[in-house]
Amino acid sequence: MRLDDERQSSNIEDRRGSGGGGRAPIRIGSIGGLVLVLGALYFGVDPRLVLNLLEDGAPSAGSGSMVAQQGPAPGNDAQKRFISSVLASTEDVWTTYFQQMGRTYHEPHLVLFSGGEPSGCGYAQTSVGPFYCPADHKVYLDLAFFQELQGRLGAGGDFAKAYVVAHEIGHHVQNELGIMQQAQTQRSSLSETGEGGVSVRIELQADCFAGVWAKRANDAKQILQTGDVEQGMNAAAAVGDDRLQKMARGYAVPDSFTHGTSAQRVQWFRRGLNSGDIRQCNTFGSPSL
Template sequence: MVQWRGRRESRNVIDQRGTRYSGGAGGGGGGLLALLPLLFRIFGWKGAVLAVIIVGGIGLFSGGIDSALNNLTGGTSQPATIEGEIPAGTEEAARFAAVMLADTEEVWNEVFAEAGQQYREPKLVLFSDAVSSACGFAQSAMGPFYCPADERVYIDVRFYDELAQMGAGNGDFAQAYVLAHEVGHHVENLLGILDRADAEGRRGGGAAANLMQVRVELMADCFAGLWAARADQRFNLLEPGDIDEGMAAAAAVGDDTIQRRAGRSVVPDSFTHGSAAQRQRWFMRGFNNPDVSSCDTFSAREL
């Protein structure tokens, strides 16, 4: 079990667990088609690949990319909000997320300071069922995601139950890995990696664009491993078995695992997040060598 109780909770948490939306959830008229203009306006790249960047490596559990994208609704209009009840049984998960976010702040402020730079902390939005972001309207079925347009991480804390059902186990380090991966995308954004992915994506297409996206996702996994190692050094965070939980979570979200779970053949050229083995390997690379330079997936000949 991760040692988290009694420690600092981040102030960068926006709790929207009680917010509901009247109409528009799930959207009519084809979520992906509506989303593409918004994505293109924000990022200037092919909508499908950009959507994957926004969604992040963890948020494509429920049926893969197509399912995730179709749970987004684009456009600038958003449904009206209604304040409701906070879902029962989510309070401890919310506090856990706030402590883990604080831990990422401690680690990444230190890493950036070592490089003579200043870290800009992201916000974490906790929600239930659906949420409005600068990247569009999203339902919880798409899972956690990072939006570069507003520099926020979005998590429905009930997703952690789904994570366990997918074979990642019931341990809380798997949950920490989810958050650390999405914060890893924020770090990529601050370092200009997502801009680089945009530029390279303009020149690529098909399998080449997918491979570029795999590099983005595996880098975020490596950053999650970097965070885990440094957080353990600072807070004595980990106990025996925690890393095994992280490995189980990484395996559960590998593209090959997702394709097999969906009853499809494994098609490596279609991967956008990396295989189970790749995701595990890059997490451990960051954990064993907790330095940003060790996570350079763009220079790696083998992933």
């Protein structure tokens, strides 16, 4: 990716080494711990946040605990600079897009942490993976996740990392547009989880929005290089529910899906990348995902 000469966002909160790690509560929502580990593990909104927390706009009390190690002191390292440049690119794209829609885009913050960190949606932990918190409008990311993405999941490269960030920002775009709130009304006609559930539709739309960002950012500044798109597709495929569940226990349980299959994630990311149009990302209006 060509981002070396691009600006860096001022909306990075580097809390690595801040002492946020340690023993802290894990909030367990109504869907339960199995979804926490298998469903919300790899970059997306924890479905409990969308389906349970938006009703009152605040996290509920939790139970359980986990020890998180304190990370390194904050610094102006290469990964941080890269993530900051990606975040700045999303700000430029979505600010312009919202202006074209006659709306104002409110830039989110991205929190870098190590091990664990309090958030507006409960305690952020490395084991949960990157996520967007609609209660405080922030993305939480432990950079150690990228080692897992490249190592165990086989999805390396700069654009794979950019896809992770763009997907989480896609959730913020959903929040800005009121889609998360509107999704609450779908609970009466759609299941919370499963192949066509509310959570899957939210996640696939965020994948599509990530593709919209990539298309528009590249049209404006030619940031993509040979192989970048393939890295993004590989990352999307690597974190499909079916693939993750088969890796974890040897088989997939479609009724428990929260993010979509590998094929679906690739399909919706490609759809946004090809069109650059959020109108092509209406997963809630699509009978077939």
